[in-house]
Amino acid sequence: MGAVADAARRRRSRSKVTDEAPGHEQLLELVQAAATVADHSSLRPWRLIELRGDDRLLIGRGLAEASGADGKSAEKLEQKALRAPLVLAVVLSPVESRKVPEWEQESVASGVAHLLSLVLDDEGWGVFWRTGTDTRHEAVHRAHGLAPHEKLLGWLYVGGRTERDEKPRKLLEPGRFVSAPGSATVEA
Ligand SMILES: Cc1cc2nc3c(=O)[nH]c(=O)nc-3n(C[C@H](O)[C@H](O)[C@H](O)COP(=O)(O)O)c2cc1C
Structure with a gap:
């Protein structure tokens, strides 16, 4: 098995992370790696907003406005x-x-977000992709300063790993998900 497949088999989401985080320069290196995903016409139709410190609060402010919470x-x-x-x-x-x-x-x-999650995980960081029912609410988009044509795909929460997180992941039975045409084996 190659190194990438090994890294994918080891990857798991980590909901609890420590206060350690990759620095800006390391993040850029990993984003460069993740940006190699297949991209029809190389349009690069994505961007990431890096939130640290109090900048993270804008997410909750947007979500509060969206849901009317106070x-x-x-x-x-x-x-x-x-x-x-x-x-x-x-x-x-x-x-x-x-x-x-x-x-x-x-x-x-x-694809960029998935590959970035994988390379961050492979570098030893903890990652968890989160969304919510109001992710695409106009107030949440505004809080992030999105242009009218842009849309949020959620947030990658990134931090250091805690030791209690180190259970090996359970791999699925792949045969159920791969079939010849006309012989669907995936039950609805
Ligand atoms: C687009 C997207 C949004 C997600 N949003 C949430 C979320 O809001 N809350 C949650 O518990 N898991 C969410 N997940 C799932 C977790 O990120 C994670 O994949 C899941 O807990 C399974 O863990 P695993 O990745 O180790 O298999 C989301 C995943 C994706 C791809």
């Missing part, structure tokens, strides 16, 4: 983004194209 409930929403020292908002930034529809471009943005 007082203690709004505070609770704000605290959620403080669960990791680095939060990366994943943004679909579609490019006008007659050849590449938006769903293809969203696949690219999603």
Whole structure:
């Protein structure tokens, strides 16, 4: 098995992370690696917003405005983004194209986030991709300073690993998900 397949088999999401985080320069190196995903016409229809420190609070502010929460409930929403020292908002930034529809471009943005999660994990960091029912609410988009044509794909929460997290992951039975045409084996 090659090194990438090994890293993929080892990868797991880590909901609890420590206050340690990759620095900006290391992040850029890993984003460069993740940006090698297949990208029809090389449109680069994505960007990441790097949130550290108090910048993370903008997520909760947007979510509070979206849900109409105030007082203690709004505070609770704000605290959620403080669960990791680095939060990366994943943004679909579609490019006008007659050849590449938006769903293809969203696949690219999603692919970058998945590959970035893998390379961060492989470098020893803890990562958890989160969303919520209001992820695409206009107030949340505004809080992130998105342009009208952009959309959020959620947030990668990144931090140091805790020791209690080190269970090996359970691998699925792949035969159920791969079939010859006309012989679907995946039950609905
Ligand atoms: C787009 C996307 C959004 C997600 N949003 C959430 C979320 O809001 N809350 C959650 O518990 N898991 C969410 N997940 C799932 C976790 O990130 C994680 O994949 C899941 O807990 C399974 O763990 P594993 O990646 O180690 O298999 C999301 C995954 C993706 C791809």
